[in-house]
Amino acid sequence: MLLGLTVGLAGLLVVGVAGTLTQTAVLAVSLLIPILWIASCLVILAFTLRKPSDSEVAKRADRVIGLQDDLLSLSEYPDDIPSREWREAAWKHTSQAVAARKLVWTIGFPRRNVILLGAAVTLSLAGLLVMMGQWNRIAGQKAEMAAKQAERAEAAEEILEDWEQFVETTEDQELKKVFAEAAALREALNQEDPMAAMLAINQMEAKLSSLQESLAAQSMSSQAAGIAEALEAFEGMGALSAALRNQNFESAAAEAEKLEKELSKAGESKMRRKEALAEMLANESQTAIARGNSSLSDVLSKLSDTAKRNSQKGSVSNKELQPCVGDLCEQLTKESTMKARGRMAAIGKSQLDALRSRLRGEECETPPSLCQSKGASPGGQQAGKGTDGQPLGEQTELAQAGQSEKVTGLLGEGESEVTVSSANSGTAAAAGGPTKADISEYFDLSQKAVADEAIPLAHRRTIRTYFERIRPVAETQIP
Amino acid sequence: MNQEDASQEPLETRLANFQNRFEALRSAIQKAVIGQDETVRLTLMAMVAGGHVLLEGVPGLGKTLLVKSIAAALHLRFQRVQFTPDLMPSDVLGTTLLVDDGLGHHHFRFEPGPVFANVLLGDEINRATPKTQSALLEAMQEGHVTVGGETRPLLQPFFVLATQNPLEMEGTYPLPEAQMDRFFFQIIVPYPTEEEFSRILELTTAGTKPEIQAVMTGQELLEMRALAASLPATETIRKRAVRLVMATHPDSPYATPEIKRYVRYGASPRAGQACLAAAKISAALAGRFHVSSQDLLSVAIPVLRHRMIMNFEAQADALNADRILQGLLAACEAAWGKEAE
Numbered sequence: 001m002l003l004g005l006t007v008g009l010a011g012l013l014v015v016g017v018a019g020t021l022t023q024t025a026v027l028a029v030s031l032l033i034p035i036l037w038i039a040s041c042l043v044i045l046a047f048t049l050r051k052p053s054d055s056e057v058a059k060r061a062d063r064v065i066g067l068q069d070d071l072l073s074l075s076e077y078p079d080d081i082p083s084r085e086w087r088e089a090a091w092k093h094t095s096q097a098v099a100a101r102k103l104v105w106t107i108g109f110p111r112r113n114v115i116l117l118g119a120a121v122t123l124s125l126a127g128l129l130v131m132m133g134q135w136n137r138i139a140g141q142k143a144e145m146a147a148k149q150a151e152r153a154e155a156a157e158e159i160l161e162d163w164e165q166f167v168e169t170t171e172d173q174e175l176k177k178v179f180a181e182a183a184a185l186r187e188a189l190n191q192e193d194p195m196a197a198m199l200a201i202n203q204m205e206a207k208l209s210s211l212q213e214s215l216a217a218q219s220m221s222s223q224a225a226g227i228a229e230a231l232e233a234f235e236g237m238g239a240l241s242a243a244l245r246n247q248n249f250e251s252a253a254a255e256a257e258k259l260e261k262e263l264s265k266a267g268e269s270k271m272r273r274k275e276a277l278a279e280m281l282a283n284e285s286q287t288a289i290a291r292g293n294s295s296l297s298d299v300l301s302k303l304s305d306t307a308k309r310n311s312q313k314g315s316v317s318n319k320e321l322q323p324c325v326g327d328l329c330e331q332l333t334k335e336s337t338m339k340a341r342g343r344m345a346a347i348g349k350s351q352l353d354a355l356r357s358r359l360r361g362e363e364c365e366t367p368p369s370l371c372q373s374k375g376a377s378p379g380g381q382q383a384g385k386g387t388d389g390q391p392l393g394e395q396t397e398l399a400q401a402g403q404s405e406k407v408t409g410l411l412g413e414g415e416s417e418v419t420v421s422s423a424n425s426g427t428a429a430a431a432g433g434p435t436k437a438d439i440s441e442y443f444d445l446s447q448k449a450v451a452d453e454a455i456p457l458a459h460r461r462t463i464r465t466y467f468e469r470i471r472p473v474a475e476t477q478i479p
Numbered sequence: 480m481n482q483e484d485a486s487q488e489p490l491e492t493r494l495a496n497f498q499n500r501f502e503a504l505r506s507a508i509q510k511a512v513i514g515q516d517e518t519v520r521l522t523l524m525a526m527v528a529g530g531h532v533l534l535e536g537v538p539g540l541g542k543t544l545l546v547k548s549i550a551a552a553l554h555l556r557f558q559r560v561q562f563t564p565d566l567m568p569s570d571v572l573g574t575t576l577l578v579d580d581g582l583g584h585h586h587f588r589f590e591p592g593p594v595f596a597n598v599l600l601g602d603e604i605n606r607a608t609p610k611t612q613s614a615l616l617e618a619m620q621e622g623h624v625t626v627g628g629e630t631r632p633l634l635q636p637f638f639v640l641a642t643q644n645p646l647e648m649e650g651t652y653p654l655p656e657a658q659m660d661r662f663f664f665q666i667i668v669p670y671p672t673e674e675e676f677s678r679i680l681e682l683t684t685a686g687t688k689p690e691i692q693a694v695m696t697g698q699e700l701l702e703m704r705a706l707a708a709s710l711p712a713t714e715t716i717r718k719r720a721v722r723l724v725m726a727t728h729p730d731s732p733y734a735t736p737e738i739k740r741y742v743r744y745g746a747s748p749r750a751g752q753a754c755l756a757a758a759k760i761s762a763a764l765a766g767r768f769h770v771s772s773q774d775l776l777s778v779a780i781p782v783l784r785h786r787m788i789m790n791f792e793a794q795a796d797a798l799n800a801d802r803i804l805q806g807l808l809a810a811c812e813a814a815w816g817k818e819a820e
Contacts, residue, residue: 055715059818069716073769076713083711089490090768 065101070094148361155358156189159351159367166370172337175344178207179370197359205352208345215342220296220335221247223284227300230280234321235270236262249336256329263322268315271307278308299327344370443467490768497703497763501527503694507552510689512545513682514675519545521666521781522640524764527703528756530663531619531639533604533785540668542642546600549640553700554693555597556634562607564650568614575627589626594618597634597697601641605651612658615639619661636700656744656788663753665785710759712770717755719815720775724751726807727787737806741793746786753782772815780804
């Protein structure tokens with residue numbers, strides 16, 4: 001075998017050398033390589049398949065069985081008479097040695113089979129161990145999934161109970177109708193089929209989205225600023241206008257109701273921007289009708305007509321203005337109700353989002369409760385008991401930044417100009433800012449003084465040291 | 480039981496007797512010689528093979544005691560010669576004396592020297608001159624001596640057991656190669672172990688001497704020799720013995736790189752004879768009916784170590800023959816193992 005490999009490698013070496021010497025050898029090389037390779041393989045094959053001699057077989061047998069040249073000696077003992085006695089004795093001795101080694105098992109059950117059997121047993125045990133591990137893992141996963149399912153069911157149950165309580169207590173029939181779907185959703189969740197639960201959630205979410213879209217179409221929020229600006233022109237409608245500008249329709253409705261009562265008294269209400277007011281209201285009326293809100297358009301149209309009729313006079317009688325304000329109050333109340341309904345729909349959607357996340361096994365924040373948010377809705381039995389989403393109250397508005405005032409006048413002789421700034425009108429700056437500037441200025445001055453004036457050398461050093469010591473850290477980089 | 484009766488016994492029985500006699504002899508000797516198991520074993524093997532032994536060791540290790548014990552256990556005639564620089568060949572071989580018979584006639588009479596014994600102890604053989612050392616050559620190889628033109632046979636069995644001291648080399652005459660080659664084994668006598676040393680002290684300071692019984696006659700020893708010699712060696716074993724000996728030559732293709740570098744001359748063909756003879760005894764002692772490669776390897780070092788002449792480079796590198804031979808044996812074992820693959 002080694003001979004064959006040597007021949008092959010030598011051939012490859014010769015070929016490699018020849019290939020580097022001449023270009024014409026390349027062709028010969030390309031033919032010689034496979035020939036040499038095949039030849040070396042044939043040599044190896046012939047060497048492997050050749051019949052071994054008796055001596056070689058005996059040597060191998062001695063080695064395999066573990067004898068000390070017993071079979072080799074038996075195969076080589078001469079046939080002369082003196083050796084015959086030794087050969088017979090050696091044969092007997094070898095037979096006993098072979099029998100003692102229990103070679104029946106070695107021959108009947110070859111080492112290869114032992115290795116294969118061992119490997120099979122080892123693999124089987126390994127497979128069994130892996131399977132047991134998998135079983136444990138699957139059981140653990142099932143238990144974990146069951147625990148998560150229970151947790152999700154509990155979370156879903158919380159939401160559904162919230163809905164049912166809300167349905168029992170709310171007076172809004174439309175909301176009651178929507179959230180009455182809780183029973184169907186519970187039924188879907190109890191099926192333990194995630195797809196059915198997801199489908200039910202999607203359907204519920206679609207309903208709430210549809211409700212939100214219809215509310216958005218009817219809402220006057222987008223026109224609130226314009227209407228507020230127009231109403232501001234009427235005397236006594238400032239509070240109503242401000243509430244509208246702040247999109248606080250509930251407050252606006254209350255102000256309108258209060259105003260309607262006041263308008264029941266005889267009198268006149270002045271109007272500012274007389275010419276533009278009627279046009280502004282008419283434009284808002286057109287916008288409302290373009291958005292499909294005809295009732296609001298009618299109210300604004302009436303107000304526009306009233307303003308137009310009294311534009312020359314510059315005021316409008318309370319009697320004429322009162323029905324318009326009454327209609328406006330009705331619109332504002334309706335808008336307030338729609339806003340509350342929209343908020344409930346949004347809360348319902350966020351609850352459904354949370355429920356969906358939990359069903360997927362994802363972490364999510366605790367969604368708000370419908371019942372706790374009912375205080376924002378107008379009226380109802382829970383009015384005043386809940387919060388409107390801002391439990392700490394309205395944000396405190398700090399005083400606005402001070403404004404500069406310019407006072408011009410005579411002060412002594414000649415004209416002078418005095419600027420007074422309020423305390424909080426200054427720009428914010430770091431405390432060290434002026435100090436740095438001052439030190440820099442002082443530093444320049446001291447340099448100049450040291451350079452110009454006749455200061456003794458020792459004192460110069462003292463001054464320099466002083467300024468170096470008081471110099472802020474950032475200033476040390478100044479050359 | 481005479482020799483004819485013994486040859487009619489089954490071979491297994493004769494081989495068992497061979498082992499038993501050898502073991503009995505060894506046990507008898509080791510009543511007096513504490514430890515030195517391998518030394519005793521190799522010495523007895525050489526004696527069975529009919530070879531002579533060169534024992535090398537520092538004084539006081541029991542070399543002389545070993546030889547005396549062997550002689551006592553074999554019930555053989557024992558002679559001891561203390562080799563000194565002024566020792567003459569005639570002091571070893573014997574001399575011819577002019578004797579008056581009382582009638583006025585004079586004739587020569589041969590007075591045999593100590594070489595006419597079964598077991599000859601040549602103590603500190605390297606202290607005698609080469610002339611005297613050479614006087615042993617004929618006796619050791621041929622089994623007879625020639626004195627005054629007359630050849631006289633020696634007693635059989637004849638066994639020379641020489642000792643030499645590796646220390647105190649001043650004033651010594653190293654044995655010539657030809658004489659070294661006549662020794663079957665060179666055995667390095669090791670220092671006893673701590674336990675053996677303690678037992679030696681216990682045995683030798685109690686005021687009593689161990690009594691060694693003769694357990695074997697010279698005739699029985701010759702029978703053992705004949706049985707071992709008849710053990711056939713196959714062709715492969717013979718070839719291996721030949722290659723083993725040839726490998727000790729630096730110009731041999733079987734030589735290892737170490738041998739090529741450090742050996743000046745290799746072993747003679749007589750080494751091959753000794754190797755095979757000793758291997759046969761080793762096989763017989765193991766109860767085998769054939770000589771194995773392991774038998775050859777087990778006796779190779781004592782057979783070859785004194786037959787190899789190291790060159791100056793080996794002396795400079797403080798390498799001895801044993802170390803070189805260990806490498807050779809490992810290479811042979813590997814090569815013979817590959818033959819079976």
